[in-house]
Amino acid sequence: MLGGINAVCFVASYALALILAVICLFTRRNLWRVFALVVLAAGVAAQTLFLYHHYFSRGDQFIDSAAGWFALLAWGLALCALWLSITLPKSVYMLFLLPASMASIFIGAGMSDSAVSPDTAARTLRLIHITALSGSALLLFVGLITGLMYIAQQRRLRRPKQNRLLPFPPLERLGRMLNRSTTFASGLLGIGIVAGYLMNYLRGADAAVPMTDLLVLGASALFILLTAALVIARTNRSRSVRRVAIGTILGALILAVILMAAAWNHSAHWHPKAEDGVSSSEGGMP
């Protein structure tokens, strides 16, 4: 029965939830919000079952593939959208995280679903590497939305006469969330990078991912940028959150560019579906 669930089910749910969230902006009626949450929850549940089925049918091979990684990221983004929409009713996370989630699903559908590193020797390290980088990417996207909302809210507070179409959480809450998400994203990114370097070391020079690989370079640069933003913010507290917001937004945009470039430019990590010769019906995204 679980095999019957495919991406169409949850993409349709996310799209419908997104439409309902847009309607909410204009009607400001709680009924639409409740509908949006129910539809989104159904989509998240469907995607959870989908991931569960694929993981158990293919094990580590699934999340070690580019398609699996993007599917995991999409699920995390949708779950965050659901959680943040419930805990912060005055927010528009759904409007931004759901398109990102759907974009992840579509990118993943075009990626290879065969494992990047079939070696089983460094299984734990590989799981840490994948999970930490997925978590970091997820938090960076949440940080991107939070950072944009923070800057917009700050601007709006300085211009109280302007109309307010989008509801935002209080600036204080946004600042706290931004600091946390960026700190955790930076930490997870660091863990993921270290795990990656260790895996490379264990594999030996022949099987190692080259240090000039786009994802290796990009992730390292991103780590430096986020850490620098957090450190600089600590040195001058008067503009601390704003600096973190700008650093996070830049970081998330860089991450998006890196992911897109890696997905289409033959990174040693990932390669497009057409090149691996493995049928998508087995484990990839339909």
Place this chain on the structure above:
Amino acid sequence: MKFALWGLNHQNAPVDLRERLAFDPSGVERFLDNWPGRFPDTEAVLVSTCNRTELYLGSPGDTLPDPGDIFDYIAAEKGDAALSGDLPQALVYAEGAEAAEHLFAVASSLESMVLGEPQILSQIKDSYLNAAEHQTTGVVTHSAFQRCLAAAKRVAVQTGLFRHRVSIPSVAVSDFALELFDSLADKTTLVLGAGEMAAETLRYLADGGVKKIVVANRTRSRAEELAGDFGAEVIDWEDRFAALDRADLVVAACAVTEPILSRADIQTRLAARRGRPLFLLDLAVPRNFDAAIAQLENVYVYCLDDLNAACERNRKSRSAELPKAKKIVHAEAVDFWRDLRLRESSDLISRLRTQWHETKESELTRLFNKCQDLSEQQRQEIQIAFGRFVNKALHAPIASLRDEIDTRPSTLLEAFVRLFRLK
């Protein structure tokens, strides 16, 4: 009788102009002290709040002072000669039932920024009592202001406008402070001033669960009196700068002519605040905070003009009750004006009757002197006939006069005075 108003408010004048025309309590005292010397035959009540400055004029006669003289007087009292030239364009004029309707609407808070806020009624009452103490009131303004208090009470009782307590501080805090802060419960609030607006702010904050409230006022005893009711801490007025280090929210409502906090005052405190945002709410006109403060990082300043959009939302949420309230106010104003005109016309009718009866009596005396042989019964018949003639002759014009009160009374009343040369 004349009743009129000259004034401006938040709906038709920007805050800069309102600041120029606002009178502090001592300014109102001086204005009313000097009024009878300059305009002895004209009644005056000056209403000066943070959102409006309105001068209500009354006269038992048919004329009011020339507007130019009033503008010159206001400019002289404000010590701003340029005002005299600006006021003709800035001030709005209304008279008669229209002026009364405006006064009644103001007192019922229908013209307030926050629909249904209760402070305006007590401000109107205080202005009236102040004018009465200075003996600038008279028959017209007494009637108008007493009737306006009754109208406001009727609106409060018969509509749902006052069902949930709202005020300018409540709208400002809920709309702006809660966009900045997650919760106010753990924040420190500094209230500058101890007047009615400060009290309203304290009441709202205390009801909202704010624990740490600090009050500073130029007269410490008034601050202590106010703080006592809400369990707030009192500090000396000079310590307000140091209190900025720990404050998250500062609300100012002081009747002063110069800012009480400048940009430099805040800037020197920013280092100690370590990047914590500061919310400044200025509920006074003239403004209590230097406008340049808004340029500082992490400092958010709001004045009354910034609240318009928020108040419009409040107005919409209560708009269902508005037509009912407006209807009451309109009916009360029409009734008031009718009563006033009726009082005036009754006096005129009485004078007319007296004049005609005096004429009748003198003619009868002349007739009876000429006709000495008339019997007592004949004399009585003639007296009754003359009396009936006078009554019949006057019936139609008096009836027309009474009917005219409901439409345009002044035309016919004036015509009567001139036609019959009534004194």
